[in-house]
Each structure stands twice: as structure tokens, then as C-alpha cells.
Amino acid sequence: MLKEGTVVFFLINGYxxxxxxxxxxxxxxxxxxxxxxxxxxSGPHIIASRQIHRxxxxxxxxxxxYKNNPQMYLSSYC
Structure with a gap:
């Protein structure tokens, strides 16, 4: 289980x-x-733990x- 304050990384539009x-x-x-x-x-996105490594x-x-794989990006819209 992740801990509060852990730094994680994610991709948005290849960044x-x-x-x-x-x-x-x-x-x-x-x-x-x-x-x-x-x-x-509407505020922070809620992310399920099963998204870790996805x-x-x-x-x-x-x-x-995964920088060039759009299927691995988090959504960047409201």
C-alpha cells in the first residue's frame, strides 16, 4: 500500500x-x-490502487x- 506523501509519476500527453x-x-x-x-x-481525481504500474x-x-504509449496516460481533461 502506498503511504501518504509518497511521490509517484504519471504521464499526461507524453510528459x-x-x-x-x-x-x-x-x-x-x-x-x-x-x-x-x-x-x-470537480477536484482531485480518485485513482484505484490497481492503476499502479498501469x-x-x-x-x-x-x-x-511508457512515454510513447497513450494507453498508459492519465486523462488530462475535466
Whole structure:
């Protein structure tokens, strides 16, 4: 389980972005979280833990591997 304040990386339109994990809810096996600075019109996006290594990455190097794969991007719209 991620910890509050952990820095994670994500891709938006091919750019590697980073932010700190906030608002963790759930248990060790299945939880949701938000990333500080990644929000839409109605506030922070809620991200499921199953998105780790799919659209949210634990290292910049991991994110870089998927920089040219739009299926691995987080959405950039409201």
C-alpha cells in the first residue's frame, strides 16, 4: 500500500509528471488515492490502487518506458 506523501509519476500527453499521494482510503489490498496537483474541474481525481504500474508509476524510469504509449496516460481533461 502506498503511504501518504509518497511521490509517484504519471504521464499526461507524453510528459512525465509527478505528485505526492494524498487522501488514501481503503485497505492494503484495495484502496483509492489522489495525487496532489492532479485534479479536474470537480477536484482531485480518485485513482484505484490497481492503476499502479498501469497509469501511475513508482519511479520516473518506469514512467519513461511508457512515454510513447497513450494507453498508459492519465486523462488530462475535466
Amino acid at each position: 512525465i509528471m509527478s505528485g505526492r499521494v494524498i487522501n488514501i482510503e481503503g485497505n492494503d489490498e484495495d484502496y483509492n488515492f489522489s495525487i496532489e496537483g492532479y485534479a479536474g474541474c 497509469t501511475v508509476f513508482l519511479t520516473q524510469e518506469e514512467a519513461k518506458k
